[in-house]
Amino acid sequence: MKKVCILLLAVQCYITGAEVLPDKLLSIKATFPFASSVLKPNVTPFDHCEKNVIPPNVYNIPEYEINLDLPAEERWTKVVSDRRAQIIALIENIKQNCDLLFGKSLFWMVNEFLPMLTETLPIEYRKELLGISSVTGLTVGEITLFNVFYEFFSVCTSIVARNENGVLYHGRNLDFGLFLGWDPANHTWQTTNLLKPLIVKLNFTQNNKTLYHSINYAGHTGILTAVKPGKFALSIDERFKLDGGYVGIAEWILGMRNQQWISFLTRDVMEKCNSYLCAQKMLSKPPLVAPVYFILSGIRPSDGSIITRGRNDFSIWPLGQKQRNQTGNWFLVQTNFDQWKKPPFYDDRRTPAIFCMDKEGNKDVSQTLKNVLSTRPVLNKLTTYTAIMSAQKNLLEVWIQSCPDPCWPW
Numbered sequence: 001m002k003k004v005c006i007l008l009l010a011v012q013c014y015i016t017g018a019e020v021l022p023d024k025l026l027s028i029k030a031t032f033p034f035a036s037s038v039l040k041p042n043v044t045p046f047d048h049c050e051k052n053v054i055p056p057n058v059y060n061i062p063e064y065e066i067n068l069d070l071p072a073e074e075r076w077t078k079v080v081s082d083r084r085a086q087i088i089a090l091i092e093n094i095k096q097n098c099d100l101l102f103g104k105s106l107f108w109m110v111n112e113f114l115p116m117l118t119e120t121l122p123i124e125y126r127k128e129l130l131g132i133s134s135v136t137g138l139t140v141g142e143i144t145l146f147n148v149f150y151e152f153f154s155v156c157t158s159i160v161a162r163n164e165n166g167v168l169y170h171g172r173n174l175d176f177g178l179f180l181g182w183d184p185a186n187h188t189w190q191t192t193n194l195l196k197p198l199i200v201k202l203n204f205t206q207n208n209k210t211l212y213h214s215i216n217y218a219g220h221t222g223i224l225t226a227v228k229p230g231k232f233a234l235s236i237d238e239r240f241k242l243d244g245g246y247v248g249i250a251e252w253i254l255g256m257r258n259q260q261w262i263s264f265l266t267r268d269v270m271e272k273c274n275s276y277l278c279a280q281k282m283l284s285k286p287p288l289v290a291p292v293y294f295i296l297s298g299i300r301p302s303d304g305s306i307i308t309r310g311r312n313d314f315s316i317w318p319l320g321q322k323q324r325n326q327t328g329n330w331f332l333v334q335t336n337f338d339q340w341k342k343p344p345f346y347d348d349r350r351t352p353a354i355f356c357m358d359k360e361g362n363k364d365v366s367q368t369l370k371n372v373l374s375t376r377p378v379l380n381k382l383t384t385y386t387a388i389m390s391a392q393k394n395l396l397e398v399w400i401q402s403c404p405d406p407c408w409p410w
């Protein structure tokens with residue numbers, strides 16, 4: 001039991017207060033030295049909708065094949081050996097931030113105790129992590145950390161929208177790095193900066209055929225954003241809740257292993273499901289380690305939904321249902337707050353997103369999504385990438401984002 005407590009403390013180092021985020025956001029103002037430079041009083045989070053956004057071609061996102069027919073240990077070799085230096089830089093940065101926040105003594109626990117957690121992961125995923133560890137030279141604990149902390153530290157926006165011809169598009173911003181090292185000199189989050197060079201496009205293949213495409217950070221093996229051509233597309237957004245991650249991890253360690261890790265569940269869904277309904281069912285039912293929002297789109301005009309998951313419950317918000325202040329019924333916007341609740345004043349990305357979706361309209365939905373996902377504060381200092389998907393159109397476009405000042409920190 002003592003070991004478990006220490007492990008939880010270590011995990012806490014990386015998942016700083018996912019459950020107490022609102023308090024953290026408020027207290028950060030008072031406690032963090034950079035607060036005054038972050039919260040410039042004359043930066044308004046939202047003042048206009050972006051127009052005619054053209055994704056910059058300056059970054060070429062590298063593409064890799066993940067061959068599921070290979071032994072699990074070998075699947076990630078190419079990706080992670082190409083990005084080895086950047087993965088190490090990221091882990092190093094997290095270590096430093098961790099020392100800064102919680103004192104020097106904590107990071108060694110990652111190596112001491114996270115391998116315990118690795119032992120309990122599904123065998124195939126465990127072997128993949130072992131393979132990545134041997135290619136990068138990072139410890140199994142560090143690689144495991146890298147693979148589970150996305151479940152707790154991301155703040156994102158996902159939008160499903162239908163054009164006037166009934167074709168569905170699915171857009172998302174992946175925002176990551178909150179509290180992990182604000183750089184007061186150039187007004188960026190260090191961790192966010194370090195993640196950008198890790199962004200890769202993956203083709204998961206089996207029997208020499210592409211099963212699905214995803215956007216990953218090199219070294220992370222779960223699925224946060226992916227499309228299965230002709231079938232469905234999905235993305236996940238973090239959900240903050242009091243009985244969230246900590247309890248789930250504690251139970252997992254104590255042996256209640258019927259719960260699923262979110263980004264491994266989504267990977268199972270991409271691999272096993274061949275329809276929107278199968279995916280919806282598989283994302284709704286199993287008990288989870290932490291609460292989350294799954295955003296799902298299919299190929300029929302009505303195939304869009306937000307699945308709000310508690311650890312043991314779910315509710316489905318279907319395309320067609322309108323949010324407060326929403327005019328059109330052709331889109332759904334999900335950030336990090338329940339649809340039936342008002343977003344908090346210190347992080348309202350939903351209201352501007354809905355306002356701009358309505359304003360832009362459903363003629364060219366792919367363009368509308370590019371504009372809205374590039375509109376501040378939907379776009380903010382934490383945004384690492386924007387992706388536009390369509391299962392029906394077999395589309396997956398992605399580009400690395402940046403948000404020059406004036407820009408909201410989250």
Ligand SMILES: *[C@@H]1O[C@H](CO)[C@@H](O)[C@H](O)[C@H]1NC(C)=O
Nearest residue numbers: 063064065066202203210213
């Ligand atoms: C990934 O799939 C796309 C589309 O199917 C293809 O054009 C591309 O060449 C593939 N890339 C790799 C690295 O396999």
Ligand SMILES: *[C@@H]1O[C@H](CO)[C@@H](O)[C@H](O)[C@H]1NC(C)=O
Nearest residue numbers: 183185186187188190193194
């Ligand atoms: C901001 O600082 C980070 C490192 O702390 C660096 O990687 C990045 O390039 C800097 N950005 C600018 C615009 O100077």
Ligand SMILES: *[C@@H]1O[C@H](CO)[C@@H](O)[C@H](O)[C@H]1NC(C)=O
Nearest residue numbers: 068069070205206207208209
């Ligand atoms: C995939 O294709 C290669 C040659 O292109 C072939 O040698 C191999 O047997 C194929 N694998 C499967 C599982 O069909």
Ligand SMILES: *[C@@H]1O[C@H](CO)[C@@H](O)[C@H](O)[C@H]1NC(C)=O
Nearest residue numbers: 324325326350351352354355
């Ligand atoms: C949303 O609608 C309410 C009335 O239903 C209105 O008072 C409020 O100003 C609207 N907010 C925005 C951002 O349009």
